[in-house]
Amino acid sequence: MKLNLRIWRQAGSNAPGRLVSYTADGISPDMSFLEMLDVVNDGLVRTGEDAIAFDSDCREGICGMCSLVVNGVPHGPDRATTVCQLHMRRFKEGDTITIEPWRARAFPVVKDLVVDRSAFDRIIAAGGYVSANAGGAPDANAILIPKGIAERAMDSAACIGCGACVAACKNASAHLFIGAKISHLAFLPQGQQERRRRVVAMVAQADAEGSAAARTRANAKRSARRKSRSRTSRG
Numbered sequence: 001m002k003l004n005l006r007i008w009r010q011a012g013s014n015a016p017g018r019l020v021s022y023t024a025d026g027i028s029p030d031m032s033f034l035e036m037l038d039v040v041n042d043g044l045v046r047t048g049e050d051a052i053a054f055d056s057d058c059r060e061g062i063c064g065m066c067s068l069v070v071n072g073v074p075h076g077p078d079r080a081t082t083v084c085q086l087h088m089r090r091f092k093e094g095d096t097i098t099i100e101p102w103r104a105r106a107f108p109v110v111k112d113l114v115v116d117r118s119a120f121d122r123i124i125a126a127g128g129y130v131s132a133n134a135g136g137a138p139d140a141n142a143i144l145i146p147k148g149i150a151e152r153a154m155d156s157a158a159c160i161g162c163g164a165c166v167a168a169c170k171n172a173s174a175h176l177f178i179g180a181k182i183s184h185l186a187f188l189p190q191g192q193q194e195r196r197r198r199v200v201a202m203v204a205q206a207d208a209e210g211s212a213a214a215r216t217r218a219n220a221k222r223s224a225r226r227k228s229r230s231r232t233s234r235g
Contacts, residue, residue: 001026001027001029001088001092001093002023002024002027002093002094003023003024003028003036003091003093003094003096003097004021004022004023004024004094004095004096004097005021005022005023005024005040005096005097005098005099006019006020006021006022006051006096006097006098006099007019007020007022007099007100007112007113008020008097008099008100008101008112008113009052010109010112011111012110012111013110013111013116018070018107019077019098019100019116022040022071023042023043023108024036024039026039027039027088029087029088029089030087030088030089031087031088031153032059032084032085032087033068033070033076033082033083033084033086033087033088034054034056034059034066034084035085037052037054037099038090038206039227040052040161041048041072045185046105052069052112052113053110053111053113054066054112054113054114055067055113055114055115056084058084059073059084061081061082061084061085061105062085062160063080063160064160064163065116065162066082066083066084066123067083067101067102067113067115067117067151067162067163067164067167068083068100068101068113068125069099069100069101069102069103069167070083070097070098071097071098071198072084072098072162073168074102074167074168075162076131077090077225078090081162082162088178095216097120098122099113100113101113101114101115102163102167103114103115103167103172103211104147104163104166104167104172104210105172105208106119106174106210107166107167108164111232115163117163119174119206119209120161120163120174120177120208122205122209123174123177123178123181123202123205123209124161124202126149126172126195126202126204126205127197127198127199127200127201127202127205128185128198128202129185130181130185130190130191130194131191131194132193132194136187143190146187149187149188150181150187150188151171153183153184153185153187153188154209155183155184155220156179156180156183156184156185156187157180159176159177159180159181159184159186161181163176163177165177166187169183172210174209176204176221178202178203178206182195182199182202183201184196184199191213212231
């Protein structure tokens with residue numbers, strides 16, 4: 001299969017970037033999307049060009065490292081599928097595919113398709129943990145938790161922290177990520193003691209990282225001031 005690619009190339013965080021056209025030839029429909037990029041990079045290296053930088057690790061949809069916007073959609077066209085699990089059978093001969101990095105103020109581009117997502121690490125460090133002494137693992141596991149609550153906690157814990165929610169949101173909001181990290185601990189008895197402090201600390205850190213929460217509140221305050229001035233002028 002032969003494909004036309006338009007890939008974002010950017011030498012560094014302060015350098016200008018642009019979409020560059022490439023041809024991917026001999027692509028098997030059984031390849032993953034990242035394996036297709038590996039083939040393109042092999043060709044670039046053989047001709048002495050700089051390989052396309054992109055993040056990946058487990059390539060099993062678990063680690064949250066891969067972070068590509070494919071044709072305007074974070075992780076590509078398949079729902080609930082990371083881009084490392086997206087396969088080339090999803091595309092057809094001659095397709096044009098545009099590949100870009102996450103676009104968010106809190107995720108600055110490092111190089112090409114690689115972005116700095118350490119903002120998420122700092123949000124977790126601010127409160128995404130349990131510091132209360134719950135004893136050793138046997139003690140913690142001895143606490144009885146209803147199956148429904150355990151399942152709700154596990155659903156929230158399934159967030160892999162890839163940042164696609166931020167990239168997909170027009171306001172670049174991290175609320176889905178923060179909500180998942182807060183909820184999966186708050187549902188469990190071990191996380192109850194610190195639940196209020198955890199929310200305040202993590203949301204404050206998200207604001208500091210440039211999440212939409214701070215801008216939303218600032219816009220609300222400006223709107224309130226405008227309404228107040230309007231009422232005053234009418235009076």
